[in-house]
Amino acid sequence: MADSGEPKPHLLLIPYPLQGHIIPAAHLAVKLAAAGFSITFVNTESVHHQTSLAHHQLPSSGDPFSGARDSGRLDIRYELVSDGLPVSFDRSVHHDEFMQHILHRLSSNVEALARRLLPISGLVADTFFVWPATLARSLAVPYVSFWTEPALVFSLYYHMDLLRLNGHFAAGDNRKDMITYVPGVPAIEPSDLTSYLQESDTSSVVHQIILKAFEEAHRADYILCNTVQELEPSTIAAMRKEKPFYAIGPIFPAGFTRSTVETSLWAESDCSHWLNSRPAASVLYISFGSYAHVEKGDLAEIAGGVAESKVSFLWVLRPDVVSSNDTDPLPEGFREETAGRGIVVPWCCQIEVLSHAAIGGFLTHCGWNSILESVWSGVPMICFPLLTDQFTNRKLVVGDWGMGIDLGGGKSQPAVRREEVAAKIDELMRGEDGRRAREGVSRVRGKLEAAVAGGGSSARNFERFVEDLKFCVL
Ligand code: UDX
Numbered sequence: 001m002a003d004s005g006e007p008k009p010h011l012l013l014i015p016y017p018l019q020g021h022i023i024p025a026a027h028l029a030v031k032l033a034a035a036g037f038s039i040t041f042v043n044t045e046s047v048h049h050q051t052s053l054a055h056h057q058l059p060s061s062g063d064p065f066s067g068a069r070d071s072g073r074l075d076i077r078y079e080l081v082s083d084g085l086p087v088s089f090d091r092s093v094h095h096d097e098f099m100q101h102i103l104h105r106l107s108s109n110v111e112a113l114a115r116r117l118l119p120i121s122g123l124v125a126d127t128f129f130v131w132p133a134t135l136a137r138s139l140a141v142p143y144v145s146f147w148t149e150p151a152l153v154f155s156l157y158y159h160m161d162l163l164r165l166n167g168h169f170a171a172g173d174n175r176k177d178m179i180t181y182v183p184g185v186p187a188i189e190p191s192d193l194t195s196y197l198q199e200s201d202t203s204s205v206v207h208q209i210i211l212k213a214f215e216e217a218h219r220a221d222y223i224l225c226n227t228v229q230e231l232e233p234s235t236i237a238a239m240r241k242e243k244p245f246y247a248i249g250p251i252f253p254a255g256f257t258r259s260t261v262e263t264s265l266w267a268e269s270d271c272s273h274w275l276n277s278r279p280a281a282s283v284l285y286i287s288f289g290s291y292a293h294v295e296k297g298d299l300a301e302i303a304g305g306v307a308e309s310k311v312s313f314l315w316v317l318r319p320d321v322v323s324s325n326d327t328d329p330l331p332e333g334f335r336e337e338t339a340g341r342g343i344v345v346p347w348c349c350q351i352e353v354l355s356h357a358a359i360g361g362f363l364t365h366c367g368w369n370s371i372l373e374s375v376w377s378g379v380p381m382i383c384f385p386l387l388t389d390q391f392t393n394r395k396l397v398v399g400d401w402g403m404g405i406d407l408g409g410g411k412s413q414p415a416v417r418r419e420e421v422a423a424k425i426d427e428l429m430r431g432e433d434g435r436r437a438r439e440g441v442s443r444v445r446g447k448l449e450a451a452v453a454g455g456g457s458s459a460r461n462f463e464r465f466v467e468d469l470k471f472c473v474l
Pocket of ligand 1: 018019020021023148149264287288289290291292316346347348349350351366367368369370371373388389390
């Protein structure tokens with residue numbers, strides 16, 4: 001957009017301090033800046049510290065947007081707030097304490113920053129925060145709620161009161177009847193609800209966060225969702241009757257290549273050399289995302305299945321994927337048994353890996369970013385959800401869109417057996433179900449591409465949102 005010299009509306013954009021939320025928020029910041037907003041992107045000190053180390057920089061130097069800002073002449077400022085804990089605090093080990101601080105401490109620090117940065121025209125904040133509508137009201141600016149998961153998941157949380165009224169909220173395994181009453185949402189099994197809507201113990205800090213965050217979401221002025229209208233038409237149409245709800249996904253870095261914004265919380269291993277040596281569509285990519293933990297027994301069964309399948313693989317194994325005290329949880333003998341046909345790395349540039357021609361399948365925990373990235377790369381999936389929205393996302397991938405195979409996963413232990421893992425890997429990489437899933441991915445990919453192309457639904461929804469917000473704030 002040409003710079004008219006007019007003052008730009010200034011938006012404060014605050015991602016949830018977890019990897020799967022920071023990545024799309026950073027790309028949203030770039031999109032909004034390119035659409036003529038002045039953006040202040042707010043990271044926590046801890047995220048900043050970790051990102052700097054991952055990118056081999058001193059935490060005192062620079063900010064992650066310097067590359068994007070220079071190449072696009074974008075108006076993006078970068079600010080830090082404390083989440084109330086020292087940067088050295090291990091947030092993965094002491095997760096509840098971390099969440100308590102997000103719940104109770106972050107808002108006052110964000111408010112102090114917002115007041116220091118006035119004038120502000122709007123607050124763009126992750127839907128999972130428990131304070132944005134309240135803060136936006138006190139600053140007399142609109143609250144734009146940014147939702148990084150499918151519209152279906154948003155709608156289920158948004159209509160939690162209906163689930164409660166009908167006895168499906170926190171029902172554990174006690175209810176088997178379909179949920180048919182959520183506006184716009186096609187009938188859904190209770191086991192396809194997010195883990196937090198299923199669990200009968202609702203005393204956890206995450207439950208408190210969700211309850212409060214969706215009270216705030218009910219007061220949001222606009223909702224941006226990283227999905228595509230053609231994928232979830234009835235859910236989105238129903239949400240639009242409630243709120244100005246814009247499906248603007250998929251939100252990716254420009255060109256779907258390594259981002260110019262430094263968002264990675266861990267150093268990325270370079271896998272390209274190894275991938276270049278493998279035949280097309282021969283490698284299974286395995287990752288459980290940035291956040292979830294896997295039971296050690298399940299990991300052993302999955303490893304056994306990978307070994308038995310004889311498939312080539314690239315496995316991202318975060319050092320804390322089982323627990324921080326068990327940094328090499330693979331079963332004894334696995335590395336020897338699979339030597340020469342697989343590599344295990346702690347973290348990688350996932351979009352680079354997924355878009356490499358050697359990748360033929362993705363064994364995924366069904367994080368929403370991973371699903372969108374896999375579809376964009378034309379890669380079919382084996383689904384092994386672990387928590388939160390991942391169960392609902394699996395329903396979309398396997399049941400609704402025919403893009404993958406279900407590996408089960410759930411409450412019993414172990415949730416999977418090695419023979420089953422091996423058989424499903426074989427089916428995905430070489431079988432008829434795999435071929436069908438590849439076709440499903442290709443169909444959905446067409447919808448994603450059309451949505452973000454000029455005149456497509458996501459492109460138009462984004463333009464409409466920009467017009468609506470500018471009309472409101474200018
Ligand atoms: C959680 C939720 O499940 C997800 O639906 C929500 O949108 C974000 O939080 P998470 O574990 O973060 O999930 O997974 P995912 O949504 O897949 O996001 C992980 C991100 O990290 C992806 O963008 C992926 O490209 C990136 N990643 C992952 C890497 O860059 N390298 C890796 O090695 C693994």
